[in-house]
Amino acid sequence: xxxxxxxxxxxxxxxxxxxxxxxxxxxxxxxxxxxxxxxxxxxxxxxxxxxxxxxxxxxxxxxxxxxxxxxxxxxxxxxxxxxxxxxxxxxxxxxxxxxxxxxxxxxxxxxxxxxx
Amino acid sequence: xxxxxxxxxxxxxxxxxxxxxxxxxxxxxxxxxxxxxxxxxxxxxxxxxxxxxxxxxxxxxxxxxxxxxxxxxxxxxxxxxxxxxxxxxxxxxxxxxxxxxxxxxxxxxxxx
Numbered sequence: 001x002x003x004x005x006x007x008x009x010x011x012x013x014x015x016x017x018x019x020x021x022x023x024x025x026x027x028x029x030x031x032x033x034x035x036x037x038x039x040x041x042x043x044x045x046x047x048x049x050x051x052x053x054x055x056x057x058x059x060x061x062x063x064x065x066x067x068x069x070x071x072x073x074x075x076x077x078x079x080x081x082x083x084x085x086x087x088x089x090x091x092x093x094x095x096x097x098x099x100x101x102x103x104x105x106x107x108x109x110x111x112x113x114x115x116x
Numbered sequence: 117x118x119x120x121x122x123x124x125x126x127x128x129x130x131x132x133x134x135x136x137x138x139x140x141x142x143x144x145x146x147x148x149x150x151x152x153x154x155x156x157x158x159x160x161x162x163x164x165x166x167x168x169x170x171x172x173x174x175x176x177x178x179x180x181x182x183x184x185x186x187x188x189x190x191x192x193x194x195x196x197x198x199x200x201x202x203x204x205x206x207x208x209x210x211x212x213x214x215x216x217x218x219x220x221x222x223x224x225x226x227x228x
Contacts, residue, residue, distance in 0.1 A: 032214070034214075034216075041125075043217075043218040043220045043221075044205070046215055046216065104150065104165055105162075105216065106159075107159040108159055109157065109158055109159045
Protein backbone atom coordinates (compact mmCIF):
# COMPACT_ATOMS: atom_id res chain seq x y z
CA UNK A 1 0.00 0.00 0.00
CA UNK A 2 0.83 3.74 0.01
CA UNK A 3 2.12 3.94 -3.56
CA UNK A 4 2.83 7.28 -5.19
CA UNK A 5 3.36 7.61 -8.91
CA UNK A 6 4.98 10.49 -10.74
CA UNK A 7 4.81 11.29 -14.43
CA UNK A 8 6.81 11.81 -16.53
CA UNK A 9 9.95 10.18 -15.19
CA UNK A 10 12.14 12.15 -17.54
CA UNK A 11 11.50 15.18 -19.74
CA UNK A 12 13.61 17.26 -22.07
CA UNK A 13 12.23 20.57 -23.21
CA UNK A 14 13.31 23.74 -24.94
CA UNK A 15 13.96 26.91 -23.03
CA UNK A 16 10.81 29.01 -22.69
CA UNK A 17 8.34 26.13 -22.70
CA UNK A 18 6.27 24.96 -19.74
CA UNK A 19 6.42 21.49 -18.27
CA UNK A 20 3.78 19.81 -16.12
CA UNK A 21 4.66 17.05 -13.67
CA UNK A 22 1.92 14.92 -12.09
CA UNK A 23 2.03 13.28 -8.69
CA UNK A 24 -0.65 10.72 -7.82
CA UNK A 25 -1.38 8.74 -4.71
CA UNK A 26 -2.61 5.44 -6.13
CA UNK A 27 -4.16 3.63 -3.19
CA UNK A 28 -4.75 6.27 -0.55
CA UNK A 29 -6.04 9.78 -0.11
CA UNK A 30 -3.52 12.50 0.50
CA UNK A 31 -4.70 15.82 1.86
CA UNK A 32 -1.12 17.05 1.75
CA UNK A 33 1.51 16.55 -0.91
CA UNK A 34 5.02 17.94 -1.00
CA UNK A 35 7.28 18.94 -3.86
CA UNK A 36 11.04 18.68 -3.52
CA UNK A 37 13.95 19.55 -5.73
CA UNK A 38 17.35 17.93 -5.64
CA UNK A 39 20.54 19.29 -7.14
CA UNK A 40 23.46 16.90 -7.75
CA UNK A 41 25.07 15.64 -4.54
CA UNK A 42 22.73 17.73 -2.42
CA UNK A 43 19.79 17.08 -0.11
CA UNK A 44 16.17 17.01 -1.08
CA UNK A 45 14.98 20.59 -0.62
CA UNK A 46 11.32 21.29 0.02
CA UNK A 47 9.88 23.67 -2.57
CA UNK A 48 6.25 23.79 -1.52
CA UNK A 49 3.51 22.09 0.43
CA UNK A 50 0.38 21.35 -1.57
CA UNK A 51 -2.93 21.17 0.25
CA UNK A 52 -6.03 19.78 -1.44
CA UNK A 53 -8.50 22.52 -2.26
CA UNK A 54 -6.33 25.42 -1.16
CA UNK A 55 -3.30 27.38 -2.30
CA UNK A 56 0.10 25.84 -1.96
CA UNK A 57 2.57 27.09 0.63
CA UNK A 58 5.91 27.93 -0.92
CA UNK A 59 9.26 27.87 0.80
CA UNK A 60 11.37 30.98 0.95
CA UNK A 61 13.15 31.63 -2.32
CA UNK A 62 10.78 29.54 -4.46
CA UNK A 63 8.89 31.62 -7.01
CA UNK A 64 5.22 30.72 -6.94
CA UNK A 65 4.63 32.16 -10.42
CA UNK A 66 7.45 30.05 -11.76
CA UNK A 67 6.44 26.79 -10.09
CA UNK A 68 2.66 26.53 -10.27
CA UNK A 69 1.14 23.92 -8.01
CA UNK A 70 -2.40 22.61 -8.24
CA UNK A 71 -3.89 20.05 -5.85
CA UNK A 72 -7.39 19.63 -7.22
CA UNK A 73 -8.20 16.24 -5.71
CA UNK A 74 -7.17 14.01 -2.84
CA UNK A 75 -5.05 11.89 -5.18
CA UNK A 76 -3.47 14.34 -7.61
CA UNK A 77 -1.09 17.27 -7.35
CA UNK A 78 0.62 18.88 -10.33
CA UNK A 79 3.72 21.02 -10.57
CA UNK A 80 4.08 23.19 -13.66
CA UNK A 81 7.46 24.73 -14.38
CA UNK A 82 6.53 27.79 -16.42
CA UNK A 83 8.83 29.29 -19.05
CA UNK A 84 11.55 26.83 -18.15
CA UNK A 85 15.18 27.84 -18.39
CA UNK A 86 18.37 25.73 -18.24
CA UNK A 87 18.84 26.63 -14.56
CA UNK A 88 15.52 24.88 -13.83
CA UNK A 89 17.08 21.59 -14.92
CA UNK A 90 16.98 19.39 -11.86
CA UNK A 91 15.40 16.36 -10.23
CA UNK A 92 11.90 17.00 -8.92
CA UNK A 93 10.24 14.55 -6.55
CA UNK A 94 6.89 14.59 -4.82
CA UNK A 95 5.65 12.93 -1.67
CA UNK A 96 2.25 12.43 -0.10
CA UNK A 97 1.12 12.06 3.46
CA UNK A 98 -1.78 9.82 4.44
CA UNK A 99 -4.82 11.84 5.41
CA UNK A 100 -5.10 12.05 9.19
CA UNK A 101 -1.49 11.15 9.90
CA UNK A 102 1.53 13.26 10.60
CA UNK A 103 4.29 10.81 10.07
CA UNK A 104 5.76 9.03 7.08
CA UNK A 105 5.78 10.67 3.70
CA UNK A 106 5.45 8.36 0.70
CA UNK A 107 7.51 9.36 -2.29
CA UNK A 108 7.09 9.17 -6.01
CA UNK A 109 10.06 8.03 -8.12
CA UNK A 110 10.91 11.54 -9.27
CA UNK A 111 11.16 13.43 -12.55
CA UNK A 112 14.41 14.40 -14.22
CA UNK A 113 13.96 17.69 -16.07
CA UNK A 114 16.47 18.88 -18.63
CA UNK A 115 15.91 22.28 -20.21
CA UNK A 116 17.94 22.94 -23.34
CA UNK B 117 16.55 25.64 9.27
CA UNK B 118 17.50 22.24 10.64
CA UNK B 119 21.01 21.10 9.78
CA UNK B 120 20.80 17.36 9.12
CA UNK B 121 24.07 15.76 8.12
CA UNK B 122 25.00 12.29 7.05
CA UNK B 123 28.32 10.52 6.92
CA UNK B 124 30.01 9.06 5.09
CA UNK B 125 28.84 10.38 1.74
CA UNK B 126 29.53 7.00 0.13
CA UNK B 127 30.59 3.58 1.24
CA UNK B 128 31.86 0.52 -0.61
CA UNK B 129 31.75 -2.83 1.16
CA UNK B 130 32.04 -6.47 0.23
CA UNK B 131 29.09 -8.84 0.39
CA UNK B 132 28.83 -10.22 3.90
CA UNK B 133 30.43 -7.21 5.59
CA UNK B 134 28.48 -5.41 8.26
CA UNK B 135 28.38 -1.64 8.01
CA UNK B 136 26.98 1.42 9.68
CA UNK B 137 26.54 5.09 8.97
CA UNK B 138 25.50 8.19 10.82
CA UNK B 139 22.85 10.86 10.73
CA UNK B 140 23.34 13.89 12.95
CA UNK B 141 20.71 16.51 13.71
CA UNK B 142 20.12 19.36 16.18
CA UNK B 143 19.15 17.91 19.55
CA UNK B 144 16.97 20.87 20.51
CA UNK B 145 13.26 20.83 19.57
CA UNK B 146 13.51 17.26 18.32
CA UNK B 147 10.31 15.59 17.08
CA UNK B 148 11.27 12.58 14.99
CA UNK B 149 13.93 11.04 12.81
CA UNK B 150 13.04 9.16 9.64
CA UNK B 151 15.24 6.79 7.65
CA UNK B 152 14.60 6.03 3.99
CA UNK B 153 16.22 3.66 1.50
CA UNK B 154 16.40 4.99 -2.04
CA UNK B 155 17.30 2.62 -4.84
CA UNK B 156 18.20 4.03 -8.23
CA UNK B 157 15.16 4.77 -10.42
CA UNK B 158 12.76 3.90 -7.62
CA UNK B 159 10.87 5.82 -4.94
CA UNK B 160 12.49 6.36 -1.56
CA UNK B 161 11.13 3.68 0.77
CA UNK B 162 10.43 4.41 4.42
CA UNK B 163 12.52 2.24 6.76
CA UNK B 164 12.07 3.61 10.28
CA UNK B 165 10.37 6.41 12.17
CA UNK B 166 12.12 7.04 15.47
CA UNK B 167 10.91 9.38 18.18
CA UNK B 168 12.20 8.42 21.62
CA UNK B 169 15.73 8.72 22.97
CA UNK B 170 17.24 5.24 23.11
CA UNK B 171 14.87 3.88 20.45
CA UNK B 172 16.19 0.88 18.61
CA UNK B 173 14.31 -0.47 15.62
CA UNK B 174 14.98 -3.45 13.42
CA UNK B 175 13.81 -4.63 10.02
CA UNK B 176 15.48 -7.83 8.91
CA UNK B 177 19.22 -7.22 8.77
CA UNK B 178 18.83 -3.46 9.12
CA UNK B 179 18.57 -1.73 12.46
CA UNK B 180 18.73 1.82 13.71
CA UNK B 181 19.38 3.54 17.01
CA UNK B 182 18.54 7.03 18.20
CA UNK B 183 20.24 9.39 20.64
CA UNK B 184 18.23 12.59 20.88
CA UNK B 185 20.37 14.09 23.65
CA UNK B 186 23.49 14.16 21.52
CA UNK B 187 21.67 14.43 18.21
CA UNK B 188 22.58 11.35 16.21
CA UNK B 189 21.16 8.16 14.79
CA UNK B 190 23.06 5.15 13.49
CA UNK B 191 21.87 2.80 10.78
CA UNK B 192 23.40 -0.68 10.83
CA UNK B 193 23.31 -3.31 8.13
CA UNK B 194 24.40 -6.78 9.16
CA UNK B 195 25.87 -9.07 6.52
CA UNK B 196 25.43 -6.65 3.60
CA UNK B 197 24.00 -8.05 0.38
CA UNK B 198 24.20 -6.57 -3.14
CA UNK B 199 20.47 -5.78 -2.93
CA UNK B 200 21.25 -3.45 -0.02
CA UNK B 201 23.01 -1.14 -2.47
CA UNK B 202 21.10 2.13 -2.33
CA UNK B 203 21.26 5.64 -0.96
CA UNK B 204 20.14 5.85 2.66
CA UNK B 205 18.51 9.13 3.63
CA UNK B 206 17.61 10.47 7.02
CA UNK B 207 15.18 13.32 7.65
CA UNK B 208 13.94 15.25 10.63
CA UNK B 209 10.65 17.15 10.61
CA UNK B 210 9.68 20.42 12.18
CA UNK B 211 6.98 20.33 14.85
CA UNK B 212 4.05 20.33 12.45
CA UNK B 213 5.54 17.57 10.28
CA UNK B 214 4.99 19.71 7.20
CA UNK B 215 8.65 20.40 6.62
CA UNK B 216 11.22 17.67 6.61
CA UNK B 217 14.93 18.46 6.54
CA UNK B 218 16.88 15.82 4.71
CA UNK B 219 20.49 14.83 4.91
CA UNK B 220 22.34 14.45 1.63
CA UNK B 221 22.40 10.67 2.01
CA UNK B 222 24.92 7.86 2.28
CA UNK B 223 25.36 5.93 -0.94
CA UNK B 224 26.11 2.28 -0.18
CA UNK B 225 27.58 -0.05 -2.78
CA UNK B 226 27.82 -3.72 -1.86
CA UNK B 227 30.11 -5.71 -4.12
CA UNK B 228 29.34 -9.40 -4.69
